[in-house]
Amino acid sequence: MKRALPLVAMLALATACSSGTAATAPQSGAPAAQSGAAAGFQEQHKGGTLKLLAKSGDGTLDPHINYSNGNWQVFQAMYDGLLAFKKVGGEASYELTPDLAEAMPQVAPDGKSYTFTLRKGVKFSNGDEVTVDDVKASFERIYKASGPTSGTFFAGIVGAAACVKKPEGCTLDKGVVVDKAKNTVTINLEAPDSEFPLKLALPHSVILPKATPGKDQGTKPIPGTGPYAAASYDPNKELKLVRNSHFTEWSREAQPQGYPDEIVYSYGLTVEAAVTAIQNGQADWSFDPLPADRLTEIGSKYASQAHVNPLSAFWYMPLNTRIAPFDKPEARQALQWAIDRAAVVKMYGGANLAAPACTLLPAGIPGHADFCDYPKQDLEKAKQLVQQSGTAGQEVAVVVADEDVSKQIGEYVRSVLEQIGYKAKLKVISTNIHFTYVQNSKNQVQLSVTQWYADYPAASDFLHVLLSCASFREGSDASINMAAFCDKDMDAKMAEAMKLDQTDKNAANTKWGEIDRELMRKSPIVPLFQPKQVDFVSSRVGNYGFHKQFFMLLDQLWVK
Amino acid sequence: MTAELAVDGVRTTPAAAGAGPWRQAGARLLRNRSAMIAASGLALIVLACVLAPLYASAVAGTDPFVSNVSGTTVVGGQQVQVLQQSTEGLGLGVTPIGPTWDPGHFFLGADGQGRDVMARLLYGGRNSLLIGGAAALLCCFLATILGIIAGYFGGWVDSVLSRFFDVIWAFPVYLLAICLSVVLLTSGLHLGPVHIDAGSLWLPVLIIAVIYVPYVARPLRGQVMALRGKEFLHAAVGLGASDLRIMRREVLPNVLPTVIVFLPLMTALNMLTESALSFLSVGVQSPDASWGTIINDGLALLYTRPMITISAGLFVALTAVALNVFGDGVRDALDPNARLRGAA
Numbered sequence: 001m002k003r004a005l006p007l008v009a010m011l012a013l014a015t016a017c018s019s020g021t022a023a024t025a026p027q028s029g030a031p032a033a034q035s036g037a038a039a040g041f042q043e044q045h046k047g048g049t050l051k052l053l054a055k056s057g058d059g060t061l062d063p064h065i066n067y068s069n070g071n072w073q074v075f076q077a078m079y080d081g082l083l084a085f086k087k088v089g090g091e092a093s094y095e096l097t098p099d100l101a102e103a104m105p106q107v108a109p110d111g112k113s114y115t116f117t118l119r120k121g122v123k124f125s126n127g128d129e130v131t132v133d134d135v136k137a138s139f140e141r142i143y144k145a146s147g148p149t150s151g152t153f154f155a156g157i158v159g160a161a162a163c164v165k166k167p168e169g170c171t172l173d174k175g176v177v178v179d180k181a182k183n184t185v186t187i188n189l190e191a192p193d194s195e196f197p198l199k200l201a202l203p204h205s206v207i208l209p210k211a212t213p214g215k216d217q218g219t220k221p222i223p224g225t226g227p228y229a230a231a232s233y234d235p236n237k238e239l240k241l242v243r244n245s246h247f248t249e250w251s252r253e254a255q256p257q258g259y260p261d262e263i264v265y266s267y268g269l270t271v272e273a274a275v276t277a278i279q280n281g282q283a284d285w286s287f288d289p290l291p292a293d294r295l296t297e298i299g300s301k302y303a304s305q306a307h308v309n310p311l312s313a314f315w316y317m318p319l320n321t322r323i324a325p326f327d328k329p330e331a332r333q334a335l336q337w338a339i340d341r342a343a344v345v346k347m348y349g350g351a352n353l354a355a356p357a358c359t360l361l362p363a364g365i366p367g368h369a370d371f372c373d374y375p376k377q378d379l380e381k382a383k384q385l386v387q388q389s390g391t392a393g394q395e396v397a398v399v400v401a402d403e404d405v406s407k408q409i410g411e412y413v414r415s416v417l418e419q420i421g422y423k424a425k426l427k428v429i430s431t432n433i434h435f436t437y438v439q440n441s442k443n444q445v446q447l448s449v450t451q452w453y454a455d456y457p458a459a460s461d462f463l464h465v466l467l468s469c470a471s472f473r474e475g476s477d478a479s480i481n482m483a484a485f486c487d488k489d490m491d492a493k494m495a496e497a498m499k500l501d502q503t504d505k506n507a508a509n510t511k512w513g514e515i516d517r518e519l520m521r522k523s524p525i526v527p528l529f530q531p532k533q534v535d536f537v538s539s540r541v542g543n544y545g546f547h548k549q550f551f552m553l554l555d556q557l558w559v560k
Numbered sequence: 561m562t563a564e565l566a567v568d569g570v571r572t573t574p575a576a577a578g579a580g581p582w583r584q585a586g587a588r589l590l591r592n593r594s595a596m597i598a599a600s601g602l603a604l605i606v607l608a609c610v611l612a613p614l615y616a617s618a619v620a621g622t623d624p625f626v627s628n629v630s631g632t633t634v635v636g637g638q639q640v641q642v643l644q645q646s647t648e649g650l651g652l653g654v655t656p657i658g659p660t661w662d663p664g665h666f667f668l669g670a671d672g673q674g675r676d677v678m679a680r681l682l683y684g685g686r687n688s689l690l691i692g693g694a695a696a697l698l699c700c701f702l703a704t705i706l707g708i709i710a711g712y713f714g715g716w717v718d719s720v721l722s723r724f725f726d727v728i729w730a731f732p733v734y735l736l737a738i739c740l741s742v743v744l745l746t747s748g749l750h751l752g753p754v755h756i757d758a759g760s761l762w763l764p765v766l767i768i769a770v771i772y773v774p775y776v777a778r779p780l781r782g783q784v785m786a787l788r789g790k791e792f793l794h795a796a797v798g799l800g801a802s803d804l805r806i807m808r809r810e811v812l813p814n815v816l817p818t819v820i821v822f823l824p825l826m827t828a829l830n831m832l833t834e835s836a837l838s839f840l841s842v843g844v845q846s847p848d849a850s851w852g853t854i855i856n857d858g859l860a861l862l863y864t865r866p867m868i869t870i871s872a873g874l875f876v877a878l879t880a881v882a883l884n885v886f887g888d889g890v891r892d893a894l895d896p897n898a899r900l901r902g903a904a
Contacts, residue, residue: 295653301647
């Protein structure tokens, strides 16, 4: 997932989470506190208004449609699926737990059917009880509303192909089978998909009332089952969440009761003004990345209010393998040697805010292997490789978005390209169009700087999504394989790893590590660094917890 | 006559009054203290910018167009990182080195790429002054031709050209400049035999020159229209002179002082426009620099390293003030009976 921007991602297999590494240890000036489900509800902290800030709203409030980090974070307090990632801080946040389902599903021996028993007594914020009919209707709505992952994450459900083709009137009579008497739902897949449970914990598959219209509801709030419901939403002004009066806690791990009485997300302030407001206690947190020139101040004067956590993401440079000069493997390898990743880390805010990336799979993602084939900048070697490739003197345009860190990295890369023998120029385009522009092969982008955030913790969500032949779509704005890389041999190895994941996760992870290394040798992508998230909260905020999938747990914060 | 004439504080002596009009104007300009101080300041700035390569290589020992993110320098006899990682508290953030006030080592500090700000300011000044000056020349050249044609011929020619000026004038200047820049910076300009690359400095020159043509052409047109009724023009027509000859030999010399007055003033205005466009990333493009791009570079460091933005802003302000004061001086020298500023 691209941060804060929608895209169509591909799917594959993998599951669960890996054990943490030193690189993923959270860093904070605040005392460590148990949060979310890890601690019991503390009544004395209940109440108050949590005041959040962002430059702008994050689009539609429809959980089946919205594909942004900002609203996915908010949806955690509003909606539930059959399964959920545990609402706790730390590594355990990547673990699945039953949510609206009573227990984890019964999986058929062939891996193609998942049977859930629905909890009884759970109510939507409109007072209606959640039924198996709502579950079936919700899955059908994913296609009716043409959800961004309907043709990818959920394409494997029986009947999905027809629904993707013709969303109106979609029925999944064979794909989602309900038994009202037993209160069960069985989801049938065309083929085994060991990542399917992970996808059921994402906002795109939350359960909504069956009467919800099958089209994007935009700013109109849809009733949910979480502890909060939206009272109003104006993406140019404010999102206001109030307590869902029909909510009763059924699983503290899956959906704990929230602390603030109200959560108010105000839009419009610049991030500089937002930081000042937090310092002054006028707001509690800001969604937007902190400005570079305030980091030192926040990390020193306000260290107890700052929380730093590694993200399952990486910044990288896709090199277009179909056009010169990067159609030559030596030219791509030259860039791997030419980039000083420690220098790029400095542009992001320094060693405590990012870690140089030697691999395509970030630390913390299953399959990550700790190797570094391009450990240190070597300009001489890079120059030699450029000469060997016969591409010296060619023109290269570095296409970056017009936000500060991207521009800085782009300028650095331009300078490096000049040093190793290319005629380089920087092309800065609007952040609003950059992500789709660099995907479209018609735009002939040779090299760009972009980011990828995990949709869910699986190696395939990086390697298969970003570099499989199927991910490249000629002339499309939704061609996430920006390197236009297609290697049948690598595709076969990835398919093998996904198949292996169903039977032997450790072997699958080893396989993914090998694939990662081989891809680094072929170099369709230059990984730059794995970023960390800095959450700067007001002095009154307590019970901070960082969820690896959905970031800071908003409704678990204390403001009283 | 022994009495001296005092006009706007500029004294004309009998000797100067006996010389030709250009010499008289030159003498008046030389005696205008404000204009001479402004010209001296301007000359210093231009000289410093012209010598930018010398400063970068011989004094600062740096290439201001190459990223120096991992570089080091010497401050107080100690080797230090140019981009310094914070060591306080959580150790968040990286800050470029600030002003050392040592010309040999980052006199005004470094920018986010670890490049010497002073060296970039001087190089940036070359581009800002070049664009400002070249755009002023081009603008005045085009405006003079169009203004004379419109004013001399009148009728439908004047109507067509005046409507053209109106169309350009109808757009807010910066909005028009930004629109043109966004379009042309993407693919460059390819107009018949004219080909300008997207990253070329001639693009901002052309854009800025074009948007200000009506500002110069309109007053010139009015001046030419006023000349049409003068006897010397009737005489020229009576002698059978062609339109082209009359415009070139009779009209042009009469409007030339106005054009000359416009030149420094337009240079200042163009330089400010260039800075604004570059600040908005639609002017000078990387790897080139201008004072506007340097202000933009410094914006992300305003809180910790304000000197980057302040120094570039100061250069822009000082140069603009110098050009305006000098322009006023030229105006006073060429037309001592008129008051350009501060008229009651």
